Amino acid sequence: MTEDRFYHALKVSEDLCFGCTHCMNVCPVEAIRIENGKATIRDNWCVDCGECMRVCPVNAIYVEQDDFNQIFRFKCRVALVPSVLIGQFPAEVTEAAIFSVMREMGFTHVFQTEHTAGYIIRSMIEASRDAEDKPVISSFCPAVVRLIQIKFPALLPQVIRIKPPIDTSAIYFRKRLENEGYHPGEIGIFYVTPCAAKIAAVKSPVGEDSSPLNGVINMDLIYNKIFRLIKNRTNRNSISPGEMLPLLSPRSIKYCLTGGEANAMEGRCLAIDGIHNVIEFLEKLENDEFTDLDFLELRACDQSCAGGVLVGGNRFLTTERLNKRAQRFHGVADIPGDVKAYSGFLSERISLGDIKPRSMLILDEDMGEALRKIQQVRHLMCYLPGIDCGACGAPRCQSLAEDIVREEARLTACVFIQRMMEKHQKLSGEHAIKIIEKIWGRKRLEKNCNKKGAENDSE
Incomplete structure (x- = not known):
């Protein structure tokens, strides 16, 4: 990239x-x-x-997803599994049975993404204490980090520079395998992703030159494979030979859910989920409407990762199942002993690099030219109707005006402008039809009884 x-x-x-x-x-x-x-x-x-x-x-x-068979390019094939995958299964299906089936599918190792969550929280608390600008903002959700880059770049200094579990656990487990004698080129680590944003974070990571992962596998794909194999077993919870994974603490199990970070941080902390809720809150934060917050956990999906677009199950049931599973492991340490043994190694690698602004709102890199173009947009809005009908192929009149200034659209894309130009004989009806066809396709205005909702719609 x-x-x-x-x-x-x-x-x-x-x-x-x-x-x-x-x-x-x-x-x-x-x-x-x-x-x-x-x-x-x-x-x-x-x-x-x-x-x-x-x-x-x-x-x-x-x-878009990677081919599952790519895992077989590696001698050591690691599935990095978030707890939200476990939450897809009924309570009677054990974690051990799920991981056992994954080994049968071809993985040599299965590792839980949140295994390093306790260490990450401790690092975030330390970073938050030293932060000058409050509130500090979690870097957990890659969709939110990108949102801030393009829509709220002034808030980037407040994004905490600590890597999320997907990166930290991959770095940690790869080092463990190397210490066990595996050559780096033999190790392939693949994240089972509940959302599209984490795929993008692996393919073009923010704040890093490269990702510690080798690929991603969509959760809906692997869930269906696992559940089909489990259902075909006589004993659903039978376990094939392989490594028994350490238990996660209750806090680690719930790390991917709303409140997973905020409930562990110090001071006044808020957890906000849903991309439109996040945008509304960031707008208020940018306008200095909040002055007494210490930490913000922002997640793009409703119910956080349980609501990811690649999570096949109901997000509320998934959340309930994970909360119930967490209750069973009361007393398990937040930072496992094996992670503590690597704390020196991780401390040198847990920090994120510089996160650069990529504002979509900038009309030109030159400030003077940008101001001139902003004035152009305001002038164009004098002519556009402000109805935001979307008939121009852009979501709002403001969006069309900005596209025009960027030379990506023309004023005549607006059907209301077309009618006014036809009225004053500055545009022919034939030309107006050609403009509409360019946006909506040639046959869009023809009678079609097969389209969705029409007489012959098969659905």
Whole structure:
């Protein structure tokens, strides 16, 4: 990946997309436009929150994933498993049985992502105590970090520079395997991801030159594989030979849920989930409406990772199951002994590098030119109707005005402007139709009884 572009995991199937605008209207960063009757995603704006995927009525938006068979390129094949995967299964299915099936699928090792969560919390508390700007903001959710980069760059200094469990656990376990005699090139670590944002974080990490992981596996894919194998067993909880994993503490089990960080930090802490709730709160924070907060846990998904777009189960049931599992392990230490033994090694590698702003709001790098373009946008808004109908292929009139200034659209994309120009004989009806066809596709205005909701809709 080049530094000037984001990788994003959400893709649009042109065969399925019919340009309904549901995704465009729900996108929190206005990264989607309609072109030739299809949704398009702007790479540098998308934060991979997955809101577009949730609302697509025809499943035209999907998450790109790595081939599962890539794990077999490595002698030592590690599945890095977040606790939210365990929360997908009924209470009677044990963790040991799940990990046993994963070894049967081809992994030589299974390791729990939150194994280093206690160490991370301790590091975050220390960093928070030393921070000059409060509140400090968690770096756990990659969608939120990217959101701050592009929409709230002034708040970047407050993002805590501590790596999340996905990175810290990968670094720790890789070192452990090397100490056991494995050559670095023999070790492949693959994260089982509940969301698209963590795929993007592995493919183009923020604050680091490269990721300690070798790939990602979508949670919905691996869950279905595991559950199918477990159901076919006579004894669902039978265990094949292999390493028994250490127990996680209750706090570590619940780390991926809303409040997982905030409940462990010092001072006045808030946990906010849901990307639109996060944006609303960050806007207030940017306007200095809060002065007495110490720590913010911000998660893009409702119920945090339990609500990730790749989590197949109900997010509320998943949360309930994890809370019940956590109760069973009362008394387990937050920082396991094996992690303590590597604390010196981890302390040198747990810090994130510089997180650079990538503001989508900047119309030009030159300040003087940017101010001139802002004035252009304001001038264009005098002519645009302010209805935000989306018929121009942009989510709002303001978005269209900004696209025009960026030379990515024309004023005539607005159907209301077209009508006024036709009235004053400055635009022909034939030309107006061609403009609409360019945005919505040639056959969009033709009668079609097979489209969704029409007479012959098969659904």
